[in-house]
Amino acid sequence: MTDEPLLRVSALSKFYGSRVGCDNVSFDLSPGEVLAVVGESGSGKTTVLNCLSTRLLPSSGTASYRMRDGQFRELYRMSEAERRFLMRTDWGFVHQNPADGLRMTVSAGANVGERLMAVGDRHYGKIRATAVDWLSRVEIDEDRIDDEPRAFSGGMRQRLQIARNLVTGPRLVFMDEPTGGLDVSVQARLLDLLRGLVTDLGLAAIVVTHDLAVARLLSQRMMVMKDGRVVESGLTDRVLDDPRAPYTQLLVSSILQV
Amino acid sequence: MPTPLVVSDVAKSFTMHLRDGIKLPVVAGVSFSIRAGECTVLGGPSGAGKSSILKMLYGNYAVDEGQIIVKHDDGLIDLATASPRTVLSIRRQTIGYVSQFLRTVPRVSALDVVAEPLVERGEDRENARGKARALLAQLNLPEKLWALPPATFSGGEQQRVNIARGFITEHPILLLDEPTASLDARNRDVVIELIAAKKAAGVALLGIFHDQDVREAVADRIIDVTAFAPGKIAA
Numbered sequence: 428m429t430d431e432p433l434l435r436v437s438a439l440s441k442f443y444g445s446r447v448g449c450d451n452v453s454f455d456l457s458p459g460e461v462l463a464v465v466g467e468s469g470s471g472k473t474t475v476l477n478c479l480s481t482r483l484l485p486s487s488g489t490a491s492y493r494m495r496d497g498q499f500r501e502l503y504r505m506s507e508a509e510r511r512f513l514m515r516t517d518w519g520f521v522h523q524n525p526a527d528g529l530r531m532t533v534s535a536g537a538n539v540g541e542r543l544m545a546v547g548d549r550h551y552g553k554i555r556a557t558a559v560d561w562l563s564r565v566e567i568d569e570d571r572i573d574d575e576p577r578a579f580s581g582g583m584r585q586r587l588q589i590a591r592n593l594v595t596g597p598r599l600v601f602m603d604e605p606t607g608g609l610d611v612s613v614q615a616r617l618l619d620l621l622r623g624l625v626t627d628l629g630l631a632a633i634v635v636t637h638d639l640a641v642a643r644l645l646s647q648r649m650m651v652m653k654d655g656r657v658v659e660s661g662l663t664d665r666v667l668d669d670p671r672a673p674y675t676q677l678l679v680s681s682i683l684q685v
Numbered sequence: 686m687p688t689p690l691v692v693s694d695v696a697k698s699f700t701m702h703l704r705d706g707i708k709l710p711v712v713a714g715v716s717f718s719i720r721a722g723e724c725t726v727l728g729g730p731s732g733a734g735k736s737s738i739l740k741m742l743y744g745n746y747a748v749d750e751g752q753i754i755v756k757h758d759d760g761l762i763d764l765a766t767a768s769p770r771t772v773l774s775i776r777r778q779t780i781g782y783v784s785q786f787l788r789t790v791p792r793v794s795a796l797d798v799v800a801e802p803l804v805e806r807g808e809d810r811e812n813a814r815g816k817a818r819a820l821l822a823q824l825n826l827p828e829k830l831w832a833l834p835p836a837t838f839s840g841g842e843q844q845r846v847n848i849a850r851g852f853i854t855e856h857p858i859l860l861l862d863e864p865t866a867s868l869d870a871r872n873r874d875v876v877i878e879l880i881a882a883k884k885a886a887g888v889a890l891l892g893i894f895h896d897q898d899v900r901e902a903v904a905d906r907i908i909d910v911t912a913f914a915p916g917k918i919a920a
Contacts, residue, residue: 661747
């Protein structure tokens with residue numbers, strides 16, 4: 428196992444005028460590692476995610492990513508085209524609302540195939556076969572391949588969005604509340620699916636969630652944010668079983684037991 | 686005899702920030718070592734801090750003071766200050782843990798729950814399942830349950846899945862948090878056999894057993910945890 432991180436984040440800050448989005452966030456992420464970023468609405472967790480995925484530019488700080496050739500590249504110094512290429516090939520972004528990550532008016536198969544074409548695949552039969560394979564991996568029946576995601580349930584749409592993101596074999600996936608807005612039973616199925624895919628593919632992921640159970644199930648490491656700052660970080664089970672910061676203790680003690 | 690784990694002067698307290706910052710000291714001055722091929726038992730009444738000590742050794746609880754030196758990857762590492770990544774690597778290769786309760790994951794079968802630690806360590810899934818079957822059979826878990834997720838199992842059935850999951854790997858150090866609490870006599874005996882086999886293989890075991898019979902059957906040494914009560918250190 429290599430010790431070299433995949434992503435290095437140093438003193439990342441984002442201000443919206445005089446308001447703090449996130450302040451002085453630093454961490455490393457290794458290949459195959461899943462980091463959960465937790466905190467309530469407005470804590471800055473989505474700002475961090477958007478800055479790292481370069482959907483938003485930070486006010487200060489750096490983030491460098493180890494490219495497939497082993498060289499680290501500073502994300503905010505890349506050209507727009509380079510960033511877009513990274514986003515299409517080596518990265519995935521799973522939105523809370525599948526409609527933000529899917530094209531709702533083209534078929535499920537095309538949603539998956541489009542990402543493949545973006546990385547240069549041109550053979551129709553091969554693209555379709557890969558699409559079928561990925562749909563089955565996210566438990567969508569082959570006979571739905573020509574349907575539009577508009578005709579899918581929320582859980583199915585989310586699974587389709589995951590297939591669309593993973594089909595190019597990314598090394599890093601950003602997830603923004605991937606199970607938010609789904610029924611509990613659908614959530615469990617999706618979590619189990621995500622957990623299996625992340626382990627099998629050795630993906631690194633940054634998962635933003637306000638649900639500590641999701642964080643426990645998916646991540647090895649956790650970062651707790653409040654008012655734009657990281658108040659506690661460490662091994663996920665350590666943070667949840669022995670929370671040290673006042674705010675983390677409040678979060679953990681607020682979980683409803685079932 | 687090799688000592689793969691040495692604990693020195695470890696202290697732990699909980700600060701309850703939601704209760705006006707009350708500080709609850711748990712243990713202080715914890716010092717002991719465990720030896721390969723032996724089962725060391727933490728003794729003392731409930732609340733003495735036995736589980737807290739075990740959890741610190743697994744990196745599950747933070748350590749306030751002191752050192753926990755583990756032999757890992759041909760080197761020595763202080764677990765008390767190790768990075769999360771190092772702790773994960775220690776858990777993968779060096780320290781195994783059988784918790785009191787099984788944390789179940791929806792939709793994963795008992796067989797795969799047991800096989801998972803081996804798969805994580807790079808073993809072929811079918812091989813891992815084969816070993817898992819053997820262990821579940823040894824622990825008398827009815828075969829019809831193997832393909833089901835353990836969430837709906839009885840306490841004793843879940844505990845046996847948990848034990849199989851903990852014993853399937855070949856970690857040189859194994860921590861046991863009351864592995865026999867909800868087992869019947871027949872299965873307690875199986876656990877005693879499993880522990881004996883680990884000892885014979887040179888594993889260093891550290892456990893908590895409330896059951897007198899089991900404790901007498903497995904313990905080579907008993908460490909009295911009340912000696913680490915926080916008040917005593919000053920005396």
